[in-house]
Amino acid sequence: MSVADEDEENPYLREPSTDFRSVEELSEDEAREQVELLREAIREHDRRYYVESDPVIADRTYDALFARLRDLEDAFDLSHPDSPTRSVGGEPLEAFETVEHVAPMLSIDQSGEEEDVREFADRVRREVGAVQYVCEPKFDGVSMEFVYENGSLERAATRGDGREGDDVTRNARTIGSVPQKLHGDYPDFLAVRGEVYMPKDAFQAHNRERIERGEDPFANPRNATAGTIRQLDPSVVADRPLEVFFFDVLEASDLEDSHSAELERFPEWGLRVTDHVEFAADIDEAIDYRDRMLEARDDLNYEIDGTVIKVDDREAREELGRTARHDRYAFAYKFPARAEVTPIVDVAVQVGRTGRLTPVALLEPVDVGGVTVSRASLHNPDEIEEKNVNIGDTVRVQRAGDVIPYVEEVVEKSSEGHYELPDHCPVCDSPVERDGPIAFCTGGLACDAQLRRSIEYYAGDDGLDLEGLGEKSVRQLVDAGLLESVADLYELDREDLTDLEGWGETSAENVISEIEASREPPLAAFLSALGIPHVGPTTARELAREFGTFEAFREAAENDLERLEDVPDVGETVAEQLHEFFASEANAAAVDDLLEHVSPQESDLESGGDELEGQTFVFTGSLEGLTRSEAQETVEAHGANATGSVSGNTDYLVVGDNPGQTKRDDAAANDVPIVDEDEFRELLAERGIDLE
Template sequence: MSLADENADEENPYLREPPTEFDPIEKLPEKRAREQVALLREAVREHDRRYYVENDPIIADRTYDALFARLRELEDTFDLASPDSPTRSVGGEPIEEFETVEHVTPMLSIDQSGEPEDVRDFDDRVRREVGEVEYVCEPKFDGVSMEFVYEDGSLERAVTRGDGREGDDVTANARTIGSVPQRLHGDYPEFLAVRGEVYMPKDAFQAHNRERIERGEEPFANPRNATAGTIRQLDPSVVADRPLEVFYFDVLEASDLEDSHREELERFPEWGLRVNEHVETVDDIEDAIDYRDRMLEARDELGYEIDGTVIKVDDRKARDELGRTARHDRYAFAYKFPPRAEVTPIADVAVQIGRTGRVTPVALLEPVDVGGVTVSRASLHNPEEIAEKNVAVGDTVRVQRAGDVIPYVEEVVEKGAENDPESHYELPDHCPVCDSAIERDGPMAFCTGGLACDAQLRRSIEYYASDDGLDLEGLGERSVRQLVDAGLLESVADLYELEREDLTALEGWGEKSAANLLAEIEASHEPPLADFLSALGIPHVGPTTARELAREFGTFEAVREAAEDEPESLEDVDDVGGTVAEQIHDFFASEANAAAVDDVLEHVSPKESALESGGDELEGLTFVFTGSLEELTRSEAQETVEAHGGSATGSVSGNTDYLVAGESPGQTKLDDAEAEDVPVLDEDEFRELLAEQGIELG
């Protein structure tokens, strides 16, 4: 029986107006602890059902937290942990890999279309084969479908849909989701396998993406991707920190089946299984079509993503008669929505902090189709453009893709209902990452935190180690974030203080990966000058400009002296104008940057650049380099090409003449070269090509 029964109130003191002050653990006999654990588990399950299923909690959140904390403390102290305890929702130990499990019964797909005539054809076939029927109409959730198996009321396993026959056992992760009951309530079947849809609510998705953007992480494209990426995490505690929910919508198998689908759904809440509130029963296919049109109109008001509606035959006997094909059940049909196209509301705005401190506002959108690609965020560029376009959270906007790549907000189509017609989004006064002041510089805005801002620090280290910097293998976005979060990197110079023990103590690092990274760092103590200048992340100084500076000045000290004392002399360098010269001057004039550079120079001695401009033997030819060359660096090879009139670029395109591939080349560049029919040269062939033009390579 459920604790909702009146007699249960007398038996369990933790249901209504529960006490939140408890006897000290050390004074509690084990027998009394076991009794209290049983009562608390039962009460917490009931409060979970009230909250997640009934949407009618009977205690305050802080009271629930106190009960939950007491239960966890008792389980830990008296070693009373149980797989179906509500405390499992906080996550367990990481696992090495998921086990593949066969489903109780195949989880097939359903036929679908966005055309009403196809829906009517489905109805004609059903009525021809089984006669008059009623249909149950439900939203078609855009999440991750899963099988949940309960034995004697306890959650035995949760399995992803996989290929429909078998999927991944993600039970440990499913236990962390609040709307997944560890034990069923009421008069439940001895065996029950149900199908549910795990999803991330739209507001939670936007909040989660906002946090990712502000931490410098790549946001998820849409709630479904966020859900799929979360449910397959190997660490349940990560899943517990992410906002997932579940709707249950079908019985796959049970020891006691109802006669109709509608009756099954009516029983679900009694067992603690959450059902969507928009389920309807109709006896005419035109009513089912009308239901879909109403749900399409209501789509943007829902707290979760749906991409259509599902029409199911209600009667179980008729379902069995209709049967299934190898791919889908024949008793159901999905009436799909058209994709949202270009026009969509702004749900929120996140602030992204770049490597140089530049603040970029990013619009978080209700996912929309733009040129066949689902877009959930778009650049707002800068505060001046936001003011010009009068963009605010809640406005409906038109989204385009610049060069078919970067999404941006083109215009406001309709102001939000609660927005003043002249209102627009204003940047915060302080950085969301480090709380330093945000200052305006013309149309732009910048965080003043410098390398004290974790976002700028991470991006500075990432850039220092990137292909455009010193090309340190093993230092990507994820590993840099891990090292910064662990307190091992508080500056770029700290890279040179890393020890093997520092790395191997971190999750995911073994002896080999640690040794490889330390070897990369060791090899970077004497980098080519151009590589070092580029790696510093001076605004507007990328690899090409860095090579021109190296060629002109020869040493790092000469570049720095010119930048500090004679910035006008920088304008004599090819590829450097007045604006770039001013940026270089400002970079070295900054006390914080000067100190950071000095710290790096304690470990690094950039090589002098001896290359001077040669002839025009390679004029008109474009080279791309990948992998490690044996007797010189990629930067030196690029300098040579450019010194003799050629171009060296970072990516392969139809304009590339040669891809030079050294050791461990990047597969993407090789694939692009094959697709564009670009010749691939090894290092010896590259040397021969230069020799034919009379160019000697050191």
Template sequence: MSLADENADESNPYLRDPPTEFEALEELSEAEAKRQVELLREAVREHDRRYYVENDPLVADRAYDALFARLRELEDAFGLETPDSPTRSVGGEPIEAFETVEHVTPMLSIDQSGEEEDVREFDDRVKREVGTVEYVCEPKFDGVSMEFVYEDGRLERAVTRGDGREGDDVTKNARTIGSVPQKLHGDYPDFLAVRGEVYMPKDAFQAHNRERIERGEEPFANPRNATAGTIRQLDPSVVADRPLEVFYFDVLEASDLAESHREELERFPEWGLRVTEHIEIVDDIEDAIDYRDRMLEARDDLAYEIDGTVIKVDDREAREELGRTARHDRYAFAYKFPARAEVTPIADVAVQIGRTGRVTPVALLEPVDVGGVTVSRASLHNPEEIAEKNVNVGDTVRVQRAGDVIPYVKEVVEKGSEGHYELPDHCPVCDSAIERDGPMAFCTGGLACDAQLRRSIEYYASDDGLDLEGLGEKSVRQLVDAGLLESVADLYELDHEDLTALEGWGERSAENLLAEIDSGREPPLADFLSALGIPHVGPTTARELAREFGTFDAVREAAEDDPESLEGVDDVGGTVAEQIHDFFASEANASAVDAILEHVFPQESALEAGGDELEGLTFVFTGSLEGSTRDEAQETVEAHGANATGSVSGNTDYLVTGDSPGQTKLDDAEDEDVAVLEEGEFRELLAEKGIELE
């Protein structure tokens, strides 16, 4: 019996039309606070049940939020926290690792097939062994299966399925999921272990992926992967921020077992356990097959992903007689759906901001199989192509993979919208204006845009930048998310204490990173120019600029005041010159560069154009050279007519190796029959041409 029944609101003022303003804490005695906490907990649990299970809330969201906040305030002020309080749903302290826990009873799998013939064979076997039965038909949820154990009505633990015998104890994370009751309602058994499926609703999944893409993070491939990655987070507050839900669908063990599966499912909502509305009891296998076909047609309209239906024998005694194998229960069978192939609806469009500010619209798809790979996003390339294909949210499209790698929208198969998608006028990350440049679009925020910031820091530290080891994608994301990096210049403000306070950072890793950053305070001019991420200015163009102008101030002055003078530099035409001018003319970029220059002092370029002694040769360098940097070696050979590239190909003449050379380049050199020179041999080659490498 729920609190809302039998005029329970007369004894609990927080159920119907609850107050949203409360007396000051200092006016409450400890006994009064304790009583108020008990009433608030009961009310919040009931509101949760009505919202998640009954889909019939008693109060508006604002009133619920006020009750929840009051409960948390009282618990904090009077030290009244308990493990099963509803306030635990907001997370808690991170944990170091998950404990492995044995299940109450094995969580076995079930036989499955997408062939109707196999379903009929299952039915034939059931009839042979136990006679005619009724079946319970349910959706086969495509999420993460878990065991939830309740003792005396309170959530004792939540465990992932694992290997079926034991799994990870993720109780702290499960407590943050709104549809996981901390305490059961009604006339529940003293002991109850139930099986549930944790999942991420499709609209919430698309919204979460959209946020990840706009933050520059890799999106999840499908809701199941998003759920699995979330439920095993070591920080419960991260789980609390992600939109997970649960459906319950089986009793694993209980002190009071029902005689049939349908009775169990009927009791679940009374206890506060949420079940799907798409459950049917059928008399024979033909109706079960028909149920599956109807769910196949309806699956795109469901709020959650399913990949088939489950057919279960209803009678518990018959279930026990059918028994189980070492791997699966024999009383149930999963009739799988065929995978969606190539054709799928567009659920949303996210805007991805690249390192240079380029805006790339990305279609967020209902997950679809393309060449054996599950795809949940596809490039829409640019606004011009979107208009040409007339693509919009709600359209059903055909997805292909360019070169079997990058998914893209090939064409609209069925129009489900009017018109085509239009890019927003402002960047979704920094709210700077988005401007068109021919078929492309760009965010004008520059280094002041957080999306560009992280990619800019990654590029600044990459091989094409200052080559700062230890600053890869993962570590940069962690530093930005922790609030330690709000600009490239902040790299030089990091300290030992900040780093060691982060998860996964020890004394040595912190010291190594700080030493690496410190070693890059006086970079070669070409490295620094490339590291800034100026559009169209990579390592080669940066070396040409360094050779032509000699100092950073000279490059900047030319870019700001006389951009036409840049066009006389090799590799720099009118378009590139304009991009360099626009970069330095941006107030945000100028401010970001000035901040970096407070810590970094780019060296003058010592090399000038030489002769053509090495004309026609192409060099690739790998490993650390003694006495000279790789950039200086590259500048030297280029100054004398050669090309210096970053990867080995059939056009490469020499691969020059220093200490700790990259194995990939060595392997490529062997495959392409490219001559490999150790540093001494390289210097001898230069000396033969009358060239000295300092």
């Protein structure tokens, strides 16, 4: 039934009023009736928006209908798995269940060579005679199975190994273009294959937000999609811009005679299909379709990496059969990889721990040395001006040392002038100041990006190595308003953490124990953890050796640059950075706040010999007779390395009370010996090193 036919029956379909009676005035029967009408209307509006691209109401009106439905379901306990409100997510999962597909989700043969495509067509002709083909884009997303029973979405699963996949139904329900309930005259049972993807414009916008929040961006839309669909928290999936195209029937209670007939029915059922499906009478037309799609790929708002050529007739498909891995009725004609030259779609500005602004070019994904690159550094304003780079320009991208992508030059100028950094920080809106070619946010720790990065650094490997306080958990604590300064770490209690999503009693207790154990850090570790520019662990140890106490060090930093310059590994530049750090009122206040909770220990760092030379130690958990930082200093004083993470180069993982699971898992994976505190002391004693 069309929207027009239903107008009299459902008042929420066309030009609906959003002037609702209050929930308290409704009886349960009235609420149930309104809920059913709202669900029906919202499903139709979803179909018009996602499938037909022809909405009949404004977004604001849709939001009002959706909010009303949610309010009624909550007030009268009327939730249902098919309801559109299930698209907002739910409680996090502990793990995904593995499920068997209703039919194998096999791959197809593929090649970028025309000769191989023609060989495929020759085999089809030999085995089943002349056929017509259906040609479709080869989506570069995540393939999934969607199972509908009596029109309701019962299950969605990842492809997995083709026989089994992960049940991600709760995540799939959050995707707007996945119908919870089919429309029209649908089969009683229907299992369809779809490709979940992130539109290119939404991907660039999402990456920009991640960069500006100080998070690592995704490499390309496919990685972003794959990483999102397997999130254990459906609310995270709901917040990310995923879409889906449906493109095949895996199994159905009522099958059509041809693939093209199935695709024609999909929109009637509310299943979204691409507009770029074409018939091909022979393989020449299919090859021509691929060439046209190659030219059009940059104009599409989704990534494709080729085209798929499918035999249309279902009986011929069955006759062609399949191998253990491939359906033999289809072939993918791949595109060549984009190489090095690509347009700049946008520019994001990343705010570092010290406030430095780094412009990052967001690119159409491009192959550079075998690696897909979707962002590249623009370094600083002077270099941008010199290269005359701006949004919309086509540029050549290189990888410095085969690692860091950067824009080498403009190949085709499509913009006016060059990109200019904003006058205010994109995170906190504080004024931006220039220091030669470098731009800085003046917000200090009042800037969320600098605050998060400062806390991450303080708790990280080069700081006090507080396990359980990585990038994700720090961001969560800052977003929850629990951390407004580094010193706030020491105000946390177990209840603060267990009230947050994803935190259990054990993980909360472990983090609190880590924080408590850091209240008397070695001076070198504390100096490094402050995040002073150019002062890492090595320089911090030299400063600790020279000054012995934090008070003596701070006095020199504020008033005696000449003495600072004489310290090994410091020099004039680092001495000036130290002086500027403490000259900042915000930094000085942040340090003073920390000292209310932390007492850096007097340093007795001296070279103790080379008894442990060449060995590498990692520590986890709290030790009974000394702090973890003291243990690290001890082994370093005797020639060893103390690092924050386990690798194949680690010689020992020393485990104390309440240890982190990650480091133990890494040790097991890398065959690294695990020793407790007593064994650690015995190991040192065997080499003549006394910890007392």
